[in-house]
Amino acid sequence: MFAKRRCHFTHIFELFARYIYAVIAITVSIAFSFAGNIASNKELVDDVKEASGIVMSADGLAVLAVIGVLLLISLITLLYCAFRWRYTFVSAEENTLIYETGKFIKKRVAIPFEKINTIDMGRNIFERLVGTCRLKIDTGAYSNRQEKNNAEMNLVFSLAEADEIRSFILNRAELDSLAEEAESGKNAIAAKEPDWVIRTGVGDFVLYGLTSSSVWKLFWIVVAGVFFIGELAEGFLDQAFSYVMPYVEWTTNFISRTNTVLILLGMLLFFLISALISDIWTVIWAAIRFYDFRVAREGRNVIVRYGLITVKNYTLQVRNIHALIIKQNVFQQMLGRCSVEAVCMGFGDEKDETALLLPIIKTSNLNKLLGVILPEYVTEMNAHPKNRVGIYYHIVKPIIIWGAILAGGCVACSYISGVSALVNALAAVLFAAVIVSGVLSYKNTMLDWNDNVVSVQRGGFKKVAYRIRTDAVQEVQIKANIIKKQFGIGSYYVHFHGPTMNNTSVSGNISDKYFSELASAVED
Numbered sequence: 001m002f003a004k005r006r007c008h009f010t011h012i013f014e015l016f017a018r019y020i021y022a023v024i025a026i027t028v029s030i031a032f033s034f035a036g037n038i039a040s041n042k043e044l045v046d047d048v049k050e051a052s053g054i055v056m057s058a059d060g061l062a063v064l065a066v067i068g069v070l071l072l073i074s075l076i077t078l079l080y081c082a083f084r085w086r087y088t089f090v091s092a093e094e095n096t097l098i099y100e101t102g103k104f105i106k107k108r109v110a111i112p113f114e115k116i117n118t119i120d121m122g123r124n125i126f127e128r129l130v131g132t133c134r135l136k137i138d139t140g141a142y143s144n145r146q147e148k149n150n151a152e153m154n155l156v157f158s159l160a161e162a163d164e165i166r167s168f169i170l171n172r173a174e175l176d177s178l179a180e181e182a183e184s185g186k187n188a189i190a191a192k193e194p195d196w197v198i199r200t201g202v203g204d205f206v207l208y209g210l211t212s213s214s215v216w217k218l219f220w221i222v223v224a225g226v227f228f229i230g231e232l233a234e235g236f237l238d239q240a241f242s243y244v245m246p247y248v249e250w251t252t253n254f255i256s257r258t259n260t261v262l263i264l265l266g267m268l269l270f271f272l273i274s275a276l277i278s279d280i281w282t283v284i285w286a287a288i289r290f291y292d293f294r295v296a297r298e299g300r301n302v303i304v305r306y307g308l309i310t311v312k313n314y315t316l317q318v319r320n321i322h323a324l325i326i327k328q329n330v331f332q333q334m335l336g337r338c339s340v341e342a343v344c345m346g347f348g349d350e351k352d353e354t355a356l357l358l359p360i361i362k363t364s365n366l367n368k369l370l371g372v373i374l375p376e377y378v379t380e381m382n383a384h385p386k387n388r389v390g391i392y393y394h395i396v397k398p399i400i401i402w403g404a405i406l407a408g409g410c411v412a413c414s415y416i417s418g419v420s421a422l423v424n425a426l427a428a429v430l431f432a433a434v435i436v437s438g439v440l441s442y443k444n445t446m447l448d449w450n451d452n453v454v455s456v457q458r459g460g461f462k463k464v465a466y467r468i469r470t471d472a473v474q475e476v477q478i479k480a481n482i483i484k485k486q487f488g489i490g491s492y493y494v495h496f497h498g499p500t501m502n503n504t505s506v507s508g509n510i511s512d513k514y515f516s517e518l519a520s521a522v523e524d
Helices: 012-038 042-052 058-086 126-131 159-174 180-181 204-212 215-232 234-257 262-287 330-335 361-372 392-417 421-442 482-487 514-524
Strands: 086-093 094-100 107-110 117-121 132-138 152-159 294-298 301-306 311-317 321-328 337-344 355-362 447-448 453-458 461-469 473-479 489-496 506-510
Touching: 012 152, 012 453, 012 461, 058 086, 086 152, 086 159, 094 337, 107 482, 117 126, 117 159, 126 132, 126 489, 132 159, 152 159, 204 262, 204 330, 294 361, 301 355, 311 337, 321 330, 321 361, 355 361, 392 421, 392 506, 421 453, 447 506, 447 514, 453 489, 453 506, 453 514, 461 489, 473 514, 489 514, 506 514
Parallel strands: none
Antiparallel strands: 086 094, 094 107, 117 132, 117 311, 132 152, 294 301, 301 311, 321 337, 321 461, 337 355, 447 453, 453 461, 473 489, 489 506
């Protein structure tokens, strides 16, 4: 047990930063209205000038009024945050963590150690500078409205205190004998550095960048940036365009006289340069985000730590990990790489919160690495024989639909402006992409299960595989329209217990003869 303690005083400023956005929005709207009344009240302006002896215009006085109101409300908000910090305490009693807050309206939360699902220790750049750490304790509980609550405790401590509390909770949850030791006067076991079994290197960052970059994202950022600059500097751009326009006209005339092949080569060169810039940026971003990525297994807990500027350090209890998600985009499929995320109660239910286990690894090494940190999820995806009717829905049907759309588009373009080799080439590329996507979709659609894990896989260019713990499956469904029922195929829906209300994996156009066997395996 440990006595009541407050979190670090810098929590005041982090609370203030959290509230200040709403405060500024409300204050500015009120202050400008107030300032307008001041500026229009000539008598009030004259009285203020006379009383203060300051020579100032009505507009200047209105600006001072806005600043004054903003500072006053900001000060009140800061005092409120300090008041909250002053009456916020954390303590431990027997096998329970106690979180108390409030003076006049008190709130007291009792969290049994065995109910704590995740312990998240995150550090942004400010917290690293001042030597603090944000400690989040989450049980994954839902409110009466069936909406996920935020973390039960989300406070800032010194790094040493946060590590001490984390170690105390893990030790008490891990060993029942600590209750007797606590009665004899022993404190929590001191924190120690985990035995990291998985680490990332420079090669992992490079591969992640090369296989995760988005050229189209970069393209739209550039387009948005151009429009934004255009709004800010319309006059400057007008002069620039008048200077550049002769060169643009010359380029247009040159293109109109140039072979279509050269135009396509130019577009390809632009795409390659954009792809190179995007790859370089993604590699740098991955190196910063996943710097020194480490994973360890300690008893019944998995510990993950990574980050250069913002450090993430979270502890997941194995019993609360209900599924793994293995993701691969088309580049990662070609290179035999994948990323792995955990679906864990109490983690991943808030914005931008992902229980990442492995950012990028060889797919062939997946079971080997899982055997070290999560042997409960080691399984081979032995796909059941597929119904060949699925070829129609995965490949033939998309080809017919998209073929008709692209052909119609080509005919319409040729009717409007004549036959265009560029339009036809683009349509051919899109049609080839549809074929490849359909083939990959049929190939990647799989369903398998054993006593421990239900494996569901789907996807074309983006492949996603779920490994769901059998006892976490809540319901299995199969859906099929009249035509699919005649051919004996359907889409399997596996609903499982997770941190959000909708945790479902889907695999479509698989033979319905496996449904009874899968349902029996899940019930057992």
